Amino acid sequence: MDAVLQALADESRRTVLEILRDHPASAGELAAALPIARPGVSRHLRVLREAGLVDVRQDAQRRIYTLRPEALVEVDEWLGPYRRLWESRLDALHTEIARGKKARR
Amino acid sequence: MDAVLQALADESRRTVLEILRDHPASAGELAAALPIARPGVSRHLRVLREAGLVDVRQDAQRRIYTLRPEALVEVDEWLGPYRRLWESRLDALHTEIARGKKARR
DNA sequence: CGGGTACGTAACCACTTAGGTACATTGCTC
DNA sequence: GAGCAATGTACCTAAGTGGTTACGTACCCG
Numbered sequence: 001m002d003a004v005l006q007a008l009a010d011e012s013r014r015t016v017l018e019i020l021r022d023h024p025a026s027a028g029e030l031a032a033a034l035p036i037a038r039p040g041v042s043r044h045l046r047v048l049r050e051a052g053l054v055d056v057r058q059d060a061q062r063r064i065y066t067l068r069p070e071a072l073v074e075v076d077e078w079l080g081p082y083r084r085l086w087e088s089r090l091d092a093l094h095t096e097i098a099r100g101k102k103a104r105r
Numbered sequence: 106m107d108a109v110l111q112a113l114a115d116e117s118r119r120t121v122l123e124i125l126r127d128h129p130a131s132a133g134e135l136a137a138a139l140p141i142a143r144p145g146v147s148r149h150l151r152v153l154r155e156a157g158l159v160d161v162r163q164d165a166q167r168r169i170y171t172l173r174p175e176a177l178v179e180v181d182e183w184l185g186p187y188r189r190l191w192e193s194r195l196d197a198l199h200t201e202i203a204r205g206k207k208a209r210r
Numbered sequence: 211c212g213g214g215t216a217c218g219t220a221a222c223c224a225c226t227t228a229g230g231t232a233c234a235t236t237g238c239t240c
Numbered sequence: 241g242a243g244c245a246a247t248g249t250a251c252c253t254a255a256g257t258g259g260t261t262a263c264g265t266a267c268c269c270g
Contacts, residue, residue, distance in 0.1 A: 002116060009114040010258085011107060021186060027217060040259055042218055061216040061267050069191035076184055079177060081126060086174035115228085132247060145229055147248055166237050166246040212270090219264075227256075234249075240242085 001074045003051040008075075012036060013044050020054060020067040027063050106179045108156040113180075117141060118149050125159060125172040132168050 007013050016030055025033075031041040045065060048054045052071040057064050112118050121135055136146040150170060153159045157176040162169050 005110065005114045009110050012258090017187075021190065036258080037260065038216090039218075039261085043258080046218085063217065067187075067190065069187045070194065072184060072187045073191060075180070076188060079181055079184070082122075082172075082174045082177045083181060085126065085172065086178055089175065117228095141228085142230065143247075144231085144249080148228080151248085168247065215268085217265085221262085222260085224259085225257085229254085230252085232251085235247085238245080
C-alpha cells in the first residue's frame with residue numbers, strides 16, 4: 001500500500017499509468033510522451049514495477065510495459081471506510097436540499 | 106488531487122486520518138498517538154488542511170481537527186477507470202476458474 | 211564481428227522534505 | 241497582569257527525490 005501511494009504521488013508516474021491504461025507501451029514510447037529524459041522515465045518505471053503497478057515483458061531490445069490494475073485494489077480497499085463516511089454525508093446533504101425545497105414552497 | 110495524493114503518501118498522515126475517522130481530536134491528542142514530536146504533527150496537520158482532508162475548529166487554546174472525507178472523492182474518481190479494468194480482469198479469472206472446474210470433471 | 215538501437219544504471223547536482231529544538235502566540239485562570 | 245496550557249512557526253540538519261549526462265549492456269542486422 002505504502003509503495004503504491006508513494007508511486008501515485010508523482011504526476012509523471014500517474015501519466016505513465018494513464019498511457020498504459022490504453023495500451024501496453026515500450027519504455028521509449030513512454031519517455032517520448034513525458035517531458036523528462038529517458039533515464040528519469042526508467043526510474044519512474046522502476047518505482048511502478050516495484051509497487052506492482054506494471055509488468056514488463058521483453059521483446060528483443062524493447063521492454064514492453066503493461067498495466068497491472070489489480071495493485072490499485074489496495075487503494076480501493078483503503079478507501080472503503082472513508083467512502084462510507086462521505087456517502088452518508090452526501091446523503092445528509094441531499095436530505096437537507098430536499099428539506100430546503102419543501103420549506104421554500 | 107495532487108495535494109491529496111501527496112498527503113496520503115506519508116504514513117503518519119494516514120494514521121491521523123484513521124484516528125479522525127473515529128472521532129474529532131485535538132492536535133495534542135494526535136501528537137500523543139504518533140511517534141513524532143508535536144511540531145512535526147502540527148506540520149502534518151497543515152498538509153492535511155491544505156489538501157482539504159481535515160477541518161479545524163478552535164476551542165479555547167485547543168484546535169479540534171475533524172475529518173473531511175469528501176476530499177477523498179477525488180481519489181475515488183481517479184480510481185474509476187482503473188477499477189473497471191481490474192474488475193474485468195477478475196471476471197476473466199472467475200471464468201477461467203469455472204472453466205477449469207468443468208475441464209476437471 | 212561491427213554498428214546501431216533500446217534500455218537500464220551510476221554519478222552528480224539542485225531542491226524538497228521530515229524531523230528536532232527553540233521560540234512566539236493565543237487564551238484561560240487566578 | 242502573571243502564569244500555565246495548547247499549538248503553531250522559524251530555523252537548522254540529515255536524508256530523500258527528480259532531473260541530467262555519461263556509460264554499460266543486450267539484442268538484431270549487415
